[in-house]
Amino acid sequence: MLGQVLVNGLLQGGFYACIGVSFSIVFGIMKIINLAQGTQVILGAYITYAASHLLGLDPFFTLPLSIIGLFILGYMIQKYLINLVAKGGLIITSLLTFGLNLILINIALLIWKADFRGTNPWYMGMSFEVAGVTIPYVRLLIFVIAILFTIVLELFFRKTETGNSIRATALNPKAAQLMGIDIGKTYCLTFAISSALGGAMGTLFILAKPISPFTGGDFLIILFSVAILGGLGSIPGALLAGIVLGMVESFSTMFFGIAFQNVVLNLVFILILIFLPTGFMGKRFYG
Amino acid sequence: MVKVSRKGWLLIGGGFCLFLLLAPFLLRGYWIRLLTNMFMFGILAESVNIIAGYCGYLALGNMLFFGLGAYIVAVLMTKFAFSFALALIIAGLGASLFSAIVGLPILRLKGQYFIMATMALMELLRAITNNIPITGGGQGITLPIFPGGAAAANFFFYYFMFGLMVFAILCTFYISKSRLGYAFRAIRFDEDAASVMGINPTPYKTIAWAISAFFTGLTGGTYAYWMSYIDPGEAYQIMPSIKMYLMMVLGGRGTVLGPITGAFFIEFISELVWGKFLELHFLILGLILVLVVIFTPKGFMDLLRRGLSFSKLMAGVKENRV
Numbered sequence: 272m273l274g275q276v277l278v279n280g281l282l283q284g285g286f287y288a289c290i291g292v293s294f295s296i297v298f299g300i301m302k303i304i305n306l307a308q309g310t311q312v313i314l315g316a317y318i319t320y321a322a323s324h325l326l327g328l329d330p331f332f333t334l335p336l337s338i339i340g341l342f343i344l345g346y347m348i349q350k351y352l353i354n355l356v357a358k359g360g361l362i363i364t365s366l367l368t369f370g371l372n373l374i375l376i377n378i379a380l381l382i383w384k385a386d387f388r389g390t391n392p393w394y395m396g397m398s399f400e401v402a403g404v405t406i407p408y409v410r411l412l413i414f415v416i417a418i419l420f421t422i423v424l425e426l427f428f429r430k431t432e433t434g435n436s437i438r439a440t441a442l443n444p445k446a447a448q449l450m451g452i453d454i455g456k457t458y459c460l461t462f463a464i465s466s467a468l469g470g471a472m473g474t475l476f477i478l479a480k481p482i483s484p485f486t487g488g489d490f491l492i493i494l495f496s497v498a499i500l501g502g503l504g505s506i507p508g509a510l511l512a513g514i515v516l517g518m519v520e521s522f523s524t525m526f527f528g529i530a531f532q533n534v535v536l537n538l539v540f541i542l543i544l545i546f547l548p549t550g551f552m553g554k555r556f557y558g
Numbered sequence: 559m560v561k562v563s564r565k566g567w568l569l570i571g572g573g574f575c576l577f578l579l580l581a582p583f584l585l586r587g588y589w590i591r592l593l594t595n596m597f598m599f600g601i602l603a604e605s606v607n608i609i610a611g612y613c614g615y616l617a618l619g620n621m622l623f624f625g626l627g628a629y630i631v632a633v634l635m636t637k638f639a640f641s642f643a644l645a646l647i648i649a650g651l652g653a654s655l656f657s658a659i660v661g662l663p664i665l666r667l668k669g670q671y672f673i674m675a676t677m678a679l680m681e682l683l684r685a686i687t688n689n690i691p692i693t694g695g696g697q698g699i700t701l702p703i704f705p706g707g708a709a710a711a712n713f714f715f716y717y718f719m720f721g722l723m724v725f726a727i728l729c730t731f732y733i734s735k736s737r738l739g740y741a742f743r744a745i746r747f748d749e750d751a752a753s754v755m756g757i758n759p760t761p762y763k764t765i766a767w768a769i770s771a772f773f774t775g776l777t778g779g780t781y782a783y784w785m786s787y788i789d790p791g792e793a794y795q796i797m798p799s800i801k802m803y804l805m806m807v808l809g810g811r812g813t814v815l816g817p818i819t820g821a822f823f824i825e826f827i828s829e830l831v832w833g834k835f836l837e838l839h840f841l842i843l844g845l846i847l848v849l850v851v852i853f854t855p856k857g858f859m860d861l862l863r864r865g866l867s868f869s870k871l872m873a874g875v876k877e878n879r880v
Contacts, residue, residue, distance in 0.1 A: 359878035370847025377841035533685035
């Protein structure tokens with residue numbers, strides 16, 4: 272029983288870590304709270320839903336579609352909307368991302384209606400057992416892919432020139448500009464990467480659970496928690512935070528039941544903000 | 559453009575107030591309810607203005623006090639047979655007290671962190687309300703119906719909300735002129751500098767949020783009795799919170815009458831436009847949000863002052879551009 276709860280928490284945690292990272296990079300680099308991120312995840316899920324129903328593709332093979340689709344969408348959003356107000360302060364950027372959230376939700380509503388939609392591939396219910404713990408194949412694959420994406424992103428930030436220029440912009444936009452970095456373009460790229468990662472997570476999410484246009488709102492507390500608990504700008508920290516959060520959710524469901532899951536998650540988040548605002552591996556900047 | 563003098567503005571304002579005072583005798587029920595709703599959002603926008611517009615702390619989950627006030631009134635009136643007046647006073651003070659208790663740890667957080675904390679706090683209250691028996695859980699509570707029929711209720715709540723709004727405006731006006739207002743603005747401008755100049759930020763921030771919570775709680779309580787039904791999904795919503803901020807930004811942050819005008823404007827067009835396009839409700843509000851923050855981040859009055867021309871509008875957009 273305990274083993275099962277631990278494994279459930281771990282598997283869920285990998286997914287949480289990755290969507291948390293997708294939110295955290297925009298938060299850490301541009302200091303923008305992207306309230307539309309949950310809905311971007313859902314849009315990725317809808318791309319998978321549409322592709323697998325219209326083209327008959329296996330949901331896992333639609334990953335490139337949702338990544339490319341959301342990358343383009345994210346780039347456009349940043350270039351034509353967020354960059355216009357990026358210097359306007361917190362209230363302006365928050366209102367803008369919430370407005371975007373509403374627009375995206377409404378578009379999804381117009382196309383797919385408010386019903387819950389899911390995918391049902393042939394390997395859906397299959398699982399294997401290790402030492403009395405049931406592990407569904409799909410969940411394991413989701414976990415592995417999410418962790419893989421997170422590691423690739425960390426390598427991208429550390430090892431490539433573009434990654435370095437993004438981190439430099441986070442550290443000090445003015446100095447970065449003097450070094451010849453185009454801030455506007457860097458922001459576009461950052462947001463596009465965040466959206467693409469979100470889209471990929473959407474593809475993974477719809478494999479596990481059905482979605483509706485409003486499902487995106489449920490992610491917000493997870494996104495906030497991973498970003499803060501992991502520490503601003505630390506991807507390894509976010510990985511750890513995601514898994515901790517998965518465990519918290521899994522154990523709270525066991526002890527208090529599913530009804531109190533939201534109570535526990537929100538309470539934990541507020542306590543983190545009060546007692547551990549810099550998170551596990553927080554630094555003062557994204558360097 | 560037509561220039562309106564100070565005297566002219568006073569005349570227009572006075573005429574509008576007179577109209578509002580006599581409106582229940584002139585208009586039908588639908589319009590009365592619409593105006594009452596406008597007053598309600600006026601109070602909410604004004605109370606957000608005190609903490610966010612003056613003090614600079616963006617309590618994006620401020621609707622949590624609305625829900626709290628609504629539920630205090632609902633529970634006290636149904637389970638303990640309190641009168642509306644007494645329950646409402648307890649709701650206002652209760653919301654204030656709650657803001658002070660949670661404010662002490664949370665108001666130490668800044669910027670994005672404070673925004674997230676208030677949003678999580680609202681979700682937390684909603685989740686708790688959903689799960690405890692005294693609030694009726696997810697089914698909500700039905701309150702006693704206002705005695706005297708629908709027409710009397712319309713009449714009563716119209717004047718009640720109107721009175722509350724006037725009270726909120728007067729309070730904000732007093733704050734803006736007093737030492738308190740100077741302290742709030744100093745904190746918004748630069749908290750560290752303010753504390754060096756001898757303003758201890760903690761009590762001032764707490765007071766600002768408590769005043770904001772007081773009005774929001776009163777409004778929530780009145781709303782619960784007015785609608786005579788309340789459930790967690792409706793009481794604790796992020797959407798009205800965002801709308802309050804939109805109204806405040808559109809009308810002008812840190813001004814006394816700005817949020818009220820913003821509230822009237824947004825509620826009026828929302829009723830006239832959105833009522834016709836239910837399926838596009840989110841889309842239209844989203845577009846308004848996007849357009850307002852891009853073109854009028856400093857408020858509508860600022861735009862008027864600079865003059866309405868395309869080139870000036872574009873120059874304004876350039877200011878915040880990366």
